[in-house]
Amino acid sequence: MSSSTPQSTSDRPTPNIKPAGGKLGILIPGMGAVTTTFIAGVEAVRRGLAAPVGSLTQLGTVRLGKRTDNNSPKISDLVPLAPLDSLSFGCWDIFEDNAYQAALNAGVLDKPMLEQLREPLEAIKPMSAVFDHEYVKRIDGPNKKPAGSKRDHAEMLMDDIRQFKERTGSDRLSMIWCGSTEVFHRPEAVHATLKDFECGLQKNDPEISPSQIYAYAALMSGVPYANGAPHLTVDSPALMELARDREVPIAGKDFKTGQTFMKTLIAPGLKSRMLGVHGWFSTNILGNRDGEVLDDPGSFKSKEESKLSALEQILQPDLYPDLYGNVYHKVRINYYPPRGDAKEGWDNIDIFGWMGYPMQIKIDFLCRDSILAAPLVLDLVLFMDLAQRAGMRGVQEWLSFYFKAPMTAPGLYPEHDIFIQLMKLKNTLRWMKGEQLITHLGLEYYD
Numbered sequence: 001m002s003s004s005t006p007q008s009t010s011d012r013p014t015p016n017i018k019p020a021g022g023k024l025g026i027l028i029p030g031m032g033a034v035t036t037t038f039i040a041g042v043e044a045v046r047r048g049l050a051a052p053v054g055s056l057t058q059l060g061t062v063r064l065g066k067r068t069d070n071n072s073p074k075i076s077d078l079v080p081l082a083p084l085d086s087l088s089f090g091c092w093d094i095f096e097d098n099a100y101q102a103a104l105n106a107g108v109l110d111k112p113m114l115e116q117l118r119e120p121l122e123a124i125k126p127m128s129a130v131f132d133h134e135y136v137k138r139i140d141g142p143n144k145k146p147a148g149s150k151r152d153h154a155e156m157l158m159d160d161i162r163q164f165k166e167r168t169g170s171d172r173l174s175m176i177w178c179g180s181t182e183v184f185h186r187p188e189a190v191h192a193t194l195k196d197f198e199c200g201l202q203k204n205d206p207e208i209s210p211s212q213i214y215a216y217a218a219l220m221s222g223v224p225y226a227n228g229a230p231h232l233t234v235d236s237p238a239l240m241e242l243a244r245d246r247e248v249p250i251a252g253k254d255f256k257t258g259q260t261f262m263k264t265l266i267a268p269g270l271k272s273r274m275l276g277v278h279g280w281f282s283t284n285i286l287g288n289r290d291g292e293v294l295d296d297p298g299s300f301k302s303k304e305e306s307k308l309s310a311l312e313q314i315l316q317p318d319l320y321p322d323l324y325g326n327v328y329h330k331v332r333i334n335y336y337p338p339r340g341d342a343k344e345g346w347d348n349i350d351i352f353g354w355m356g357y358p359m360q361i362k363i364d365f366l367c368r369d370s371i372l373a374a375p376l377v378l379d380l381v382l383f384m385d386l387a388q389r390a391g392m393r394g395v396q397e398w399l400s401f402y403f404k405a406p407m408t409a410p411g412l413y414p415e416h417d418i419f420i421q422l423m424k425l426k427n428t429l430r431w432m433k434g435e436q437l438i439t440h441l442g443l444e445y446y447d
């Protein structure tokens with residue numbers, strides 16, 4: 001590589017990526033609005049009924065080499081990703097509805113579209129769930145595993161995973177949590193090491209949540225695990241240890257859609273121009289089952305923590321105390337059934353500019369939560385499978401792009417700026433294929 005190119009190399013050896021041949025089984029705890037919208041969308045794309053809008057793996061490109069090279073292949077042509085035709089789906093839920101009925105109940109997609117997808121959706125019947133009402137208080141349902149210890153439940157889930165793999169003839173699996181948000185809790189002694197965690201499973205430790213049991217079962221089965229909700233799961237030392245030991249990728253947490261997506265678009269822009277922020281008030285109304293669950297203070301606390309963290313990390317008040325040292329940041333979620341999945345999110349941002357003069361920004365985002373989340377689910381399951389085949393184990397920080405509260409190595413602050421996250425993701429793909437990384441220096445264009 002000549003020194004006049006705009007790129008740099010990484011001293012990390014390029015991984016040997018195993019091919020994406022065969023079938024990829026997608027396993028999802030929780031078959032509600034996001035899951036059914038995701039599966040229906042994949043089925044619609046397979047049938048040519050819809051385009052995969054919002055999905056980087058299906059539509060995105062990566063520039064290779066210099067700008068003058070005009071070489072920007074599709075991501076799916078650069079790295080070997082499982083094709084949509086190779087996917088099959090297995091879900092768990094506390095309700096017995098099949099995916100067609102669940103999609104109808106979720107009310108995200110219109111009936112004429114769902115009718116066309118009825119056959120594949122009806123074929124997906126949820127496996128019985130590992131559920132604990134202490135962790136999700138506002139709902140309950142009949143489709144649960146028989147009573148047993150948490151260790152028994154982990155074994156039952158591992159059985160489900162094995163049987164699903166056999167039944168569908170899947171060569172590889174990828175699991176993603178799209179179940180309800182569990183109540184907020186911090187890592188306790190039982191999460192300190194894998195040994196403590198396994199002991200806790202045996203003893204039915206109340207600090208072990210259902211999502212952690214699913215994650216444990218996945219990792220023990222060598223299946224990558226991504227967490228789409230904000231609660232504590234694979235971001236505990238015990239499960240991170242298991243992921244490393246088993247050489248399995250993990251990622252999380254909380255899909256970056258809706259209001260926080262907007263926040264991570266706007267806040268880096270304000271900071272890039274050194275504009276100050278006095279306050280940021282965010283409120284929204286939503287009326288789907290997720291909204292109902294988040295109406296419980298414990299589940300809301302999980303969401304609030306994840307929503308609040310992004311702004312502080314982006315604005316870096318320690319570095320810029322005069323601009324961001326005193327930001328009043330408030331996040332409200334209001335359960336309002338008439339809206340269903342069609343959430344509305346308002347932001348009022350009080351900013352200040354040159355000589356301290358105040359200004360305001362108002363955002364009214366009439367979004368559709370599950371429409372925004374579904375392509376993220378697709379990208380994540382495909383990228384996690386890619387990471388697994390590339391031998392990348394443990395926390396996949398390059399997938400921070402998709403999360404409100406990205407997981408990092410212990411002691412490392414998370415990167416929330418979506419544009420830095422995207423650059424990191426694309427550079428990771430370049431590195432995987434032995435391509436030069438892009439630094440955007442570009443001085444050689446002017447030599």
Ligand SMILES: NC(=O)c1ccc[n+]([C@@H]2O[C@H](COP(=O)([O-])OP(=O)(O)OC[C@H]3O[C@@H](n4cnc5c(N)ncnc54)[C@H](O)[C@@H]3O)[C@@H](O)[C@H]2O)c1
Pocket residue numbers: 029030031032033034035092093094095106129130131132136139141177178179180181182210211228229230254255256257258288289290293369370372373
């Ligand atoms: N839609 C978005 O934009 C978005 C963004 C970020 C995070 N999320 C998170 O994604 C998750 C799914 O959202 P949704 O709108 O589909 O919610 P939903 O309420 O429609 O679906 C969740 C499903 O999970 C099931 N469930 C709960 N506990 C379970 C368990 N232990 N095992 C199996 N199933 C279980 C519920 O019965 C329900 O059917 C939520 O945690 C939500 O906070 C969604």
